Amino acid sequence: MEGRFQDTFLDSLCYVSEHVGFYGAIKHSPADFVVTEIHVTGHLVTVDHTQEPEDKLTDNDNEPQYKKQKADLEDVEGKTIPGQAECKGEYEPVRENVDDASEALAASDCEAGLYNLLNLVLSIDVQKALLNFANSVKSAFESQVERCELCELSLGFFSNKDDRAIVHSAVRQTFPVLVTFTKNSELLVKPNLDYQELSRLTSEEEAGKFFTFLDAKVQNSTFTFQPDVSKEHRTSVHHFISRKFGKLVETKSFSEKGIDGVQRVSITVRFREKKSSSGKRQRTEEQSEIFTAFTLEKENLETLEAISYLSSVLGVLPSDFSYAGIKDKKAITYQSMVVKKVTPERMQKIESSLGKRGIKIQNVRPAKCHIHLGQLSGNHFTLIVRNIRNHSGDPSENLHHRIEEAVHSVKERGFLNYYGPQRFGKGQNMQSQEVGLTLLKEEMALAVKLFFTPEDCDDPVNKAKRYFFESGDAKGALALMPEFKVRERMMLRALNRYGMSDEGYVRSWLSIPHSMRIFYIHAYCSKIWNEAASYRIATYGLRVVEGDLVLCCKDENTKSSLCDRVHTVTATEEAENVYLMNQVVLPMPGHSIKYPSNQVGHWYKEALAKAGLQLCKFRVGPLQLNIPGCYRHILKYPRNLSYELFEEDDVQNQDKEKWTKPEIVQPANPLLKLSFELDSSCYATVCLREMMKCNF
Template identity: 25%
Template sequence: MDSETWEELLQHGGMVSFMNESKGFQGSLKDSAEDFVVNEIDLDGNVIKLEEDETGSRFDYSGCSYLRVLRADTQTSSGPEAVKKAEVEEECAGERTSVLLEQIEESLFKAELKDLISEEAIKQVETYAQTLEGDDKVDDVKSKGVMIDIPDAEAFLRRHLPDVSAAPEISAQVTKLFRSACHHAMKTRWPWIKTTTVDGKFIKAEKDAIFDEISELLVKDDLEKLQLFAVTTRRMNQKKCQEGVDAASSFVLIGQNADRACRTKIHQCISRCLPFFRSTTETKRSAGEEGGASAIRVERKEMKHIKSSELNKKNERRGTRPQKFKIEDGGYWYTAFVLRKEHVEHLEAISRLADALQVPPSYFSYHGTKDKVGITTQLFAVRGVKGERLAGISNKISRIRIGKISTSSYAQPLSLGHLLGNRFQIRIREISAKREVVEGAVGELGRSGFFNYFGSQRVGRYSADHLMPHRVGASMMRGDFETALKTLLYGQGDNKEKCRQAIDFYYETKNISKALKMLPRGSRVQEIVLKALQRNGHEAHLEAIKALPHGIRSLHLQSYQSFVFNCMVSLRMRKFGRQAVEGDLVWSSERMADRKRRLELLSECADGSGKRRKLDGGSFVGQEEDEDGVVESKNHAEGTDTAENKRIKTLTKEDIASGSYGIQDVILPLPGRSVIYPDNEMKEEYRKLLAQDDVDFQDPTAKLGPFASQCPGGYRQVVEYIKSWDLLLSFNLPKSCYATSAIREMMKECV
């Protein structure tokens, strides 16, 4: 592919073609939230709405075909008595396991370091620690740290708890507790050393970044005094620390020449970075010095390990631990509700709900993600939360309202993609063209449709330094994690100027602690990545990407697939125009009939009244499509011989001659290992475009990054049509279609 075409595709996110040749016009879109209103349309044809007076209201969803009501009399086939007996036995077994784990946990965290790791390992770390003490500069050899083996937890139990045998089902928990105890004991003895688990078999000990942060606040003499004090108080139990040591060595005074502002920073640093120490300011009277300056008294505090069982009980009392809500068949129960948000990003809305209800964000399910800009209304479900609790927060979260809370509980969550479409109400302001131009563009859009591009919300807007989300995905695909990480750090966030300053500072100084302080509020991605680099080292690029939530990683990978799809739509238009050609891919007749039924149902929702409408035979459920309208090629370990690929037809000369197929039937693949490509020139276009990023899905022997296996690929319509609309720009679109792509077609400019 020539460089000019490649740069053009990059600048426009792959969107460089138009379906019709009508004259465009200029206007302003999304000036306010009311200019862009989105309402979800469920599988039964209901337009999901929430009026002002419906906040906190209850609603009966029993007529919905996609929600299975949880009956109060649900029983297993064994009968009520057998169920009750099994529950009692399970509860007793669980109690015995809990007591056993508590006993093991208490023994582990009371043990001394020599009982947990070998003497040889202690000597290794001790030698390394001595190279750090009193030396501000650490060369490359020292910065690499040392690796020690993690002993067998069972061996510890045999020596110290011979009467306790860890059952096989809790061996993993015991191993995890043992590793935690090793880390706890090592950090207690060597406060300046950071410990991390490597491959579950080793512990890596290396210089902690907090050493640099504290050294910047203290003069050399004070730093040496604090280090010496840390060396002489290396045990977790305060009383043991002071055996044979005079009272004067139980604390140390530092910062005697520091002003009040500096002392405040020292207190904050010790509190944040040295959890085994406490600091207080001593005045001249408490220090016993007439006329002396105030100083900071640092002493070791007794660190009590909080048992996990005690922490769970505490959280349960505070309401932060979810109660038991499993149903008898092993599943969970869910409460459905309608959420209306205004100018709030989708994941941010979920985070606010989770905080208000004190549950993890993963407890929420929904049919599809919605834009940040505008007013969006959609159906949600939450696991294990009663309707009364939802009603209690229905109007207490900024720019979020909750209502139509289900009166019954349901036996399954909502699934991504299980919706019919979305209804859009869009206002374009400051239109520069004459009325007849606008009406002509609107009419042509209704007749010819629009190219089904993924919008800029997915692929990102162009930047001269190529910091778009799909560039992150491309680097992840080919396994170039250093480039992916750098693009991610610079390209994320609303306040990009301040983010850039913080990231520039990190790359120049490698001082993560200061870079984190420089980040503006809301820089969640940068914070996660920098903290992961702080834990694992500056070269741990893959570990830093893995630290990101799965949803964020997936969005960047999907952004790259979407960018490739957009490019292929544009290149196909230039090669073949607006008609089907030999070698194009289309759905089988059965799949096309299903699609036609869904679009007919969507067209019936013309007025957006929210009334239920059903086709004969029930509603159509396109369960094979995800929220992007992409039919994913699953079971990708099987190669291209998948059930989805068997539902695809490659057009022949006879098919084209029959006139039965047009551009409206053509589909194109999103790249992946498990898709088939058009049997015409487009196959080579895919290869050339992917080669720009050193990605090759067509060659099974090509080496790709570990994340490429998460992208089997899929298929998407090339052209879509607006369903039931009016001149006020209120219209319905199938799920996954971007309203901005339709507006782009009409205005002939990027929006």
């Protein structure tokens, strides 16, 4: 790992232990670094199980939010929330011991079901405040305020996600003028500015009914606006719905004669059907939900590059693939993957054509749904460290003792859980975190420029980048860019189509899958985390202090969000040593996390302000990116750590007799084999750095 970033990055990191360590070289070849993903069930993904692991992925946590809400709302007090077409107030709600606020709530369109739900989870005072807030918003909209600036209203804290789902749906169905959102476990409402815009194009009544229809998401349902004689006005409505909700619904104008013989044109809205993978023929509903799971083996290839190649071979989108984590490039890696719209039979047919690209697939089997990032137990590593020797200036001649000491130290004391350099890329002129910062600041043109910044070499990829960087000619650069650089080609194609303009820059980023877009922002947040961890250790060392955040274990039977499990250490708890260092976490920046209340929290604020992110909402609307943040343990431990020492020549000759006894003569060309497991999102290179006390 070379380049200006790696030098400064690695030098700033701290160590846990004070053992001497040793020197060695890693990743001499991909075969020296073998990574095998560990499934959530605990077995390696290379193991062919007859029972499909993905059967266990049908839990509600893997369903889209609106499906979870719909499921959560069924059978509350023996009733199912009706869809938009059924919300006609066909039965009377119970009105005993209800004041004026509740009466007004119960009198809305979807009376009984929605009233009963809100009454279940909201106090009378909150219902009053909600009604007053909704009336204020509606009055502001009616007064033609250009931009409603009413503040948010809190409905309280709901640690139970089922209660939050009920309130989300009930409030939106009852008050289309409002939208709901969650911060940590607090549920808030604010004005629905999309409602305001649509009500100016149609009417308040129609806007309310449209948003009720939209939120209900009843399959195969449609919504029709009142007939409109003005084509220009209909076009405005079409454009509004396409711009705001184009991925969810589609619109079409229909003409029919009334009983008076006059031709009338109305706009009808319906939810989009899922397209086929080729886009040339329609699949049945059953076929469109096909998922195939497999184990991906790749060599000297990035995960996203492998996905890009597979998507081009199969004729599907890169976004149709899902995976639990991104694996190293210069390595042989095995990981679980699921692809949508492809049958197992079709997946098996392409096996023979993949080997030339460093890709193999195995354990192909049907699946029921996608997998998501982090859905793994960890990774198993088998590593070869070559050119083993003592550090310069180390008087010891017993290399075996140094290795044994280092392995024991890391087993007992762990390592600092930094993000490894591969998280940020190995380029010298451009780093992923630099692109991520510009995206957070919504500097789209600069982000594109950074993305296409060439390195100081003349391979075809950098020749194409250099041409675009110097000329701005997207079409010419596209002709030069190799076919396997799918990400770069998609962005250049969008820039060629939409031009070098604000729209073109946004479209170029939207042309690549969401997982690729957000990767760059995560890289920047990872850089901040690493620097915060170094500051935390330099300031307080390896002891738990007041203001630290710790991740507490909750009762397994109690539903709680991650934020509910994060606790701020008090002075009393520090004095009594209530918590251990391996419970301390630091936040990855985002909009739904809290920061430590000690000096580390101040450091975060200063670092973000220095980067120009003091007002950052950690939402990039134009790119549909939402960064809630998360928490990461500072200290981690390897599991099942073992080592063997060989002669280099013995390994090449497949004669792998161990050298493990100090009294045996030290090998002339020592080579170290390490085997261990790490939790998900932990880096083997960082663990090795702690063990060897050297930068690679």
